Structures are given as C-alpha cells and as structure tokens.
C-alpha cells in the first residue's frame with residue numbers, strides 16, 4: 001500500500017497560509033484587514049520573529065503572561081518531557097502526577113490557602129471562584145446571590161467574569177447575559193476630583209462599607225483585582241487600600257475573591273500580591289505567568305473554611321459542579337512547576353525589583369511631555385495616560401492606539417495601548433537593554449503623538 005504523503009494533508013506552509021480566516025480578539029477586523037499585519041513564526045529571547053524575518057521586542061509580554069521570553073529553556077524541556085510520558089489525563093476521578101505536585105507547591109507558596117482548583121484560563125478561574133462563593137453559602141444553609149466589584153475592574157470574558165468586571169465599552173453588548181452586580185468606586189486619583197490620595201481611599205472605603213452594610217447577609221463575595229487593575233486603566237492601589245477592603249469583607253461577613261491573574265507571580269514586584277498588601281482573601285486566582293505564558297492554565301485557590309463547606313454525603317449534593325476537559329492539564333502543570341523552580345534558581349524576584357527601580361527612574365522623562373497627563377507605576381507595570389486640554393487624546397488622522405500599534409512595529413517593538421494609556425508591561429525576566437529599548441520606544445511614540 002502506498003504511504004500517505006502527509007505534506008499534502010498539512011496544507012500550505014505556516015508563513016504562506018491565508019491570513020483572512022482568523023477572527024482576532026478585541027480587534028476591529030475591517031481595520032485589521034486593511035493593515036500591514038504580521039505573522040509571527042518563531043521567538044528568540046525577548047523577540048518575536050515574523051515570516052519575513054523581522055524582529056519585534058515582545059512589548060506586551062504576549063498579553064501580559066510571558067516570563068522568560070521565547071525559545072528553548074528548562075520550562076520547555078519539562079513540557080517536552082511531560083509530553084513524552086503522558087499527554088493528557090483527566091482530573092475527573094483520577095489524579096495526575098504534575099497536577100498533584102503543582103498543587104502542593106502552590107499551597108506552600110500561597111499563605112492561608114488550602115486547596116487548588118484547576119482551570120485552563122483566567123476567566124474560567126474567576127468563574128469557578130464565583131461558583132465556589134455562591135455554593136459555599138448555599139452549602140452552609142444561608143444562600144446568597146449578590147456580588148460586589150470595583151469600577152474599572154476586569155476579570156475576563158466569560159459571563160460571570162464579565163459581570164463582575166464590567167467595563168461599558170467592552171461589555172455593553174452582552175448585558176442581556178450578564179448578572180447585575182453592585183459596583184463600588186476604585187482608587188484612581190487621576191480625574192477623581194480628590195486632591196489627596198488618602199481622602200480618595202477613605203471615600204472608596206466608605207462607599208464599599210455602605211454597600212456591604214446594605215447587602216448584609218446577601219452578598220456572596222466581593223471580587224477585585226489584587227494590587228492593581230490593569231485592563232481598566234492601570235490603576236495602582238494606594239497603600240492600605242487592599243488591606244482595608246479585606247478587613248471590610250471580614251467585618252461584614254463577605255467572602256473576598258482576589259484576582260491575581262495579571263498581577264501575581266512578580267508583575268508588581270511580589271510573588272503573591274495579596275500577602276504584600278496584607279490582605280486575606282478566601283479565594284485567590286492565578287493564571288498568565290503561572291506557566292510563564294507557555295500553556296493555558298489557571299487556578300483558583302481556596303481557604304480551608306471554603307473547601308470544608310463542600311464536604312458531605314454525596315446525596316447532600318454539596319460538591320462543586322465545575323470542571324473542564326483540560327482541567328489540570330499535565331503539560332501545563334509540568335510547565336508551571338518548572339517555571340516556579342526557575343524563578344528560584346534565577347532569583348527572578350530580585351531581578352524584577354532591580355528592573356522596577358530602573359523603570360521608576362525613567363518615568364520622570366514621560367512627565368516632561370506635554371500630552372502626558374498621568375504616570376502610574378509599580379513593579380514591572382506602568383501606565384502613561386495621555387490627554388490634550390484635559391480630554392482623551394485624539395490624533396488628527398487616526399486613533400492613538402492604531403498609531404502606536406503600527407509605528408511600534410516599524411520600530412521593532414510590539415505594543416498595544418489601552419485606549420489613551422500606554423502600557424509598559426514587559427516579560428518578567430526582561431534584560432536591562434531590552435527594557436531600555438521598550439521605554440525608549442514608548443517615549444519616542446509619545447513625543448511623536450504630541451505633534452500629530
């Protein structure tokens with residue numbers, strides 16, 4: 001029998017395939033189809049390389065998740081090794097080596113947490129956390145159905161996550177499937193009308209307390225990002241704020257769900273942000289950097305008291321009805337384990353602290369540009385908000401974000417703004433030279449935009 005020629009089945013070469021068929025996320029496709037879009041075919045260190053051999057510094061950390069850059073390293077070796085042993089096996093009724101070992105490691109790392117629930121992206125980790133909160137109260141015979149969340153919060157794109165993270169521009173069209181949630185103000189000083197950050201924090205706390213008091217006995221959980229909100233506009237929490245929010249939840253007997261999907265594992269300079277903020281979540285979610293960005297894996301960790309509420313006889317129906325086909329995927333768990341080992345081996349947190357100081361020292365240069373209205377920084381995250389005459393920045397010919405996307409690629413860097421906010425969010429292990437180039441590119445683009 002003639003052997004099947006696999007090359008015939010495999011279609012065109014990757015870099016020659018027709019680009020039209022992919023519907024890109026958060027992208028106006030009519031704009032995209034007209035633009036000179038690039039096809040990334042490989043990675044080299046902190047650079048992405050396109051089908052024509054052009055190199056771009058990964059200035060978005062591949063949507064905020066990349067740690068070590070691209071190419072071979074110990075994490076990739078661990079994934080390859082795992083693939084050769086066991087590709088996938090379910091956690092429904094069976095355990096697996098990598099998911100067991102990773103859970104043990106995470107529980108040691110995350111103070112106060114007792115159990116690890118696996119999902120395959122950040123949105124569904126939040127979804128699982130919300131379901132845990134609802135069922136926790138039901139299992140205790142005190143059903144509750146309300147949620148409180150922050151203005152400008154973002155927690156992902158599934159229905160529950162959209163409900164608690166409502167940003168009008170993103171989610172307005174999906175309102176019919178969203179749950180109504182109680183919104184409290186978040187601590188962004190810029191344009192808040194407050195002069196002093198302490199007064200703003202007081203205001204936020206007062207409003208939150210008012211809401212929690214009103215919902216006493218009804219609120220399942222307060223959901224908020226830990227340390228900073230990123231998608232909602234790079235809002236860095238002032239000192240004390242998160243700790244006080246945590247205390248309010250305790251005082252008003254409400255579960256606290258903290259979302260560290262984008263901020264945990266070093267983004268803000270701390271391995272776990274909630275401990276640095278001296279807050280006490282009942283459930284905390286991690287994703288993104290957990291696998292260094294090499295595999296879709298996320299987790300919702302729960303305190304013992306939460307977990308215990310799910311124990312009982314089968315007939316009591318207290319168990320958690322949540323699970324995905326790829327929950328706790330062995331290759332993802334192996335990646336996460338190797339990644340966390342590499343954090344220790346390479347002393348990544350110290351490198352982040354040093355680079356964070358450097359980033360802070362460069363922020364002054366932005367403040368000197370006329371259209372820069374506010375600069376916010378912590379760890380390896382910075383937001384540079386642009387405005388003209390007090391109004392969001394408009395360029396004469398195009399959206400600011402479109403200008404940055406195109407011009408940054410021309411300059412050999414991939415950048416994406418959040419509306420009028422330039423976001424510095426490099427791969428966590430970025431070397432100093434690449435970080436310098438990243439900041440220089442942002443500066444140059446802000447200066448160019450000022451003239452347009």
Ligand SMILES: Cc1ncc(COP(=O)(O)O)c(C=O)c1O
Pocket residue numbers: 121122123124126154155156157225230231259260261262263287288
């Ligand atoms: C704070 C936060 N939570 C949740 C998510 C959703 O994660 P994913 O995109 O993996 O679903 C994101 C994504 O950017 C995020 O920034």
